[in-house]
Amino acid sequence: MTVLLLDDRWPSLIPLEAYGRLGGRLEFTDEVPVTVRWNIDRLVAAEGPGVLVSTDDLDPRVRARVDAGEEVIVAESRRDPVRVAVRAMERACSIGEWEASQTHRSLLPYLAEEAQEFADQVVVWEGDGDDQALLKELGDVLLQVLFHAEIASRRAAFDFGDVAGSFVDKLRSRSPYLFDGTTRVVAVEEQERLWALGKSRE
Structure with a gap:
């Protein structure tokens, strides 16, 4: 069976490499939208080993097929570092006890600390030009933005995409x-x- 992993942000965007390589019985993990289910059969030939369509690489059926060495076709957008970062923060707040206990207020000292460490590194960078150190500190600032966005997302206020949208609206x-x-x-x-x-x- 072929596993087709779609991006949950854009599940109707089928990877180009899937065309002509899908055949047989279609299966879907629970979260795959109905519109995808209705339309993907147009791309699947009658004959073939079958296709499991999912947006969740942690689904047990997906894991079992990947572990068995079955062919996997992945939407390239799933590898987007921003998506990976948002998903990692989401997982951290779901399975990390410390992360799950944090609030906007409890994180303020960390935000101030990381912003100061970045500022300090900028001063050092002007002398030594160590771009990797600058990158690392800026990544720590981004972690704080991701953390606050995830906390807000859990109360259905806004998410990281909305933060980015707010920035674009201002520009x-x-x-x-x-x-x-x-x-x-x-x-x-x-x-x-x-x-x-x-x-x-x-």
Whole structure:
């Protein structure tokens, strides 16, 4: 049997390498949306070893088939480092006792500490140019953003995607030249004017 692992964010996007390689009886793990189930059979030939379609690589049926060495076709977007980071934080808050006990307030000292460590590393970096050390400290700051977003997600307030969307919305309002096709260099004075204008509208 072939395992087809789709991205839960975009389950209807079938990897190109799956075309012409799927055949036989279709099976789905429970979380696969109905719209995918209704439409994927158009891609599956009548003959073949069968196909298990899933978005959950931890599902026991998926694990058993992967462990047995069966063919796996994976949506490339599942390897996106941002997706992997969000999923890791989600898992940490689900199975880590310490992580599950944290709140926005309890994490404030860590956020301040990580931001300061990044700032300190920037000063050091200006002297030694150690990009890997800078990257590591910036990753620690990102961890804090992921953690706060996951806490909010668990109360259905917002998630990491919403945080990213908030950032984009602010840029659309305050730096419209990033989205309107502008190709010339935008002068600092114009940037400041547009930033202030956007901020006043908000």
